[in-house]
Amino acid sequence: MFHVGFVCAEYRRRDGDGDDELVGGSGLSRSPSRSRMIKRLESLNTVISSIWWVFGFYWIVVGGQPLLQDAPRLYWLTVVFLAFDVFFVIFCIGMAFVVFLALFCCIPILAIAYAVASTEGASEDTIRSLPKYRYRPATVLSTFNNLGMEEVLGARSGLGNNGSSGELFLHSEDSECCICLSSYVDGAELYTLPCNHHFHCSCISKWLLINATCPLCKFNILKGDTLV
Incomplete structure (x- = not known):
């Protein structure tokens, strides 16, 4: 009954406060102290x-x-209330356990399953269709200017797409397999x-x-997008 009274007082x-704000803000000075008092009494209750x-x-x-013999109705009423409280406590603990199980067991399993599904491998035909080149170290003559370098690389790229191995000129700092x-x-x-x-x-x-993704940027060669 005390708890119901505190709830009604807080609601009122x-x-x-809402009516005061609509009127113009009257009575706001005593609302905080009254609210603190009600909250303290509710916590104490x-x-x-x-x-x-x-x-x-x-x-x-x-x-x-003895209670069953002296006041059986009051006894069973009390037992019903206590049984309801125990059921509520068990229900809360069970829900907390279900949430804990979902967070720490089901979600990681779903994440692993999604990761496995999204990291399917490519076929041998898809791999063989990739552009293939022969590595050549970039020299001073081959990198005389950027325009000449782009022209050479463009010509070599055409050779690689036709099935034969073109040549790929790379500088020493970029010539490593990761x-x-x-x-x-x-x-x-x-x-x-x-x-x-x-x-x-x-x-x-x-x-x-x-895994059909690039080891460096995670670009998927099958789907044509980048995995985040």
Whole structure:
């Protein structure tokens, strides 16, 4: 009954605050102090109710037979209330366990399943259709100017798309396979992905059979997008 009274008082206070704001803000000076007092009384009532619940539960369990003989209706009414409280507590604990199980078990399993589904490998035909080049170290003559370099690379790219190996000129700082972490040697066969990243043919072929994404930028060569 005390709790119902506190709820009604809080509801009337909020309703009164809304009316005061519509009128012009009168009575706002006493609302905060009254609200704090109601909240403190409500908290105190909650603590006392919890303690009283523990003592009442103990008395019902220990003195059940005398109470049943003297006041059977009051006894069974109390038992019903206590059973409802116990059921509510068990229900809350069960829901918390279900939420915990969903967060720490189901969600990681779904995430792993999604990751496995999104990292399917590419077929051998798809891998063989990638542009294939032979690595050549970039020299001073081949990089005389950027325009000449672009023209050479454009001509070589056309050769690679026809099935024969073109030549790919790379500087020393960019001539390393990130899969095996080995530097390219002159004449090594390379595959270039649509994202313009290059790797050893053997290294990237094994990788793409398991995961059809670029090891550097996660570009999916099957779907044509980047995984985030």
